[in-house]
Amino acid sequence: MLKIGPRGEAGPGVASATTLIVTRRATFAAAHVLRRGDWSEQRNREVFGACAGEHGHNYTLEVSVTGPVDAATGMVINLKELDRAIRSAVVDQVDHRHLNRDVLFLDGVIPTAENLALAFWSQIDANLEGARLERLKLVESENNSVEIRR
Numbered sequence: 001m002l003k004i005g006p007r008g009e010a011g012p013g014v015a016s017a018t019t020l021i022v023t024r025r026a027t028f029a030a031a032h033v034l035r036r037g038d039w040s041e042q043r044n045r046e047v048f049g050a051c052a053g054e055h056g057h058n059y060t061l062e063v064s065v066t067g068p069v070d071a072a073t074g075m076v077i078n079l080k081e082l083d084r085a086i087r088s089a090v091v092d093q094v095d096h097r098h099l100n101r102d103v104l105f106l107d108g109v110i111p112t113a114e115n116l117a118l119a120f121w122s123q124i125d126a127n128l129e130g131a132r133l134e135r136l137k138l139v140e141s142e143n144n145s146v147e148i149r150r
């Protein structure tokens with residue numbers, strides 16, 4: 001049971017001993033096509049199905065970080081900071097773009113949800129200060145999502 005001090009601070013010893021998971025969500029829209037140039041049209045269609053043709057998704061990205069609660073702020077991380085990291089590392093570069101053509105850090109990558117999640121993890125992990133990236137979930141559609149945990 002977390003004890004809260006008289007000024008709203010976590011009690012001594014509790015904050016440093018307890019690790020919390022904080023999650024921030026962001027959304028973006030992007031186009032992609034799943035195909036290999038070295039495969040025939042037929043093989044691309046067999047493996048990638050409808051995704052072998054040009055289309056887009058409204059993606060949702062959930063990013064979770066861990067750390068102790070800072071007694072001075074009552075926060076693991078300032079959500080403004082986490083949001084800024086997610087936007088500059090990922091969203092600003094992929095929103096309303098074509099993932100096969102327009103995004104430098106995805107050059108040569110088949111933009112499956114799996115590959116996007118791995119690339120986004122690296123991008124965010126390199127841009128995050130003050131908390132540890134713990135989990136990333138990329139929701140591609142109502143039915144499909146990929147999750148990475150450290």
Ligand SMILES: [Zn+2]
Pocket residue numbers: 032051055056057
């Ligand atoms: Zn798709």
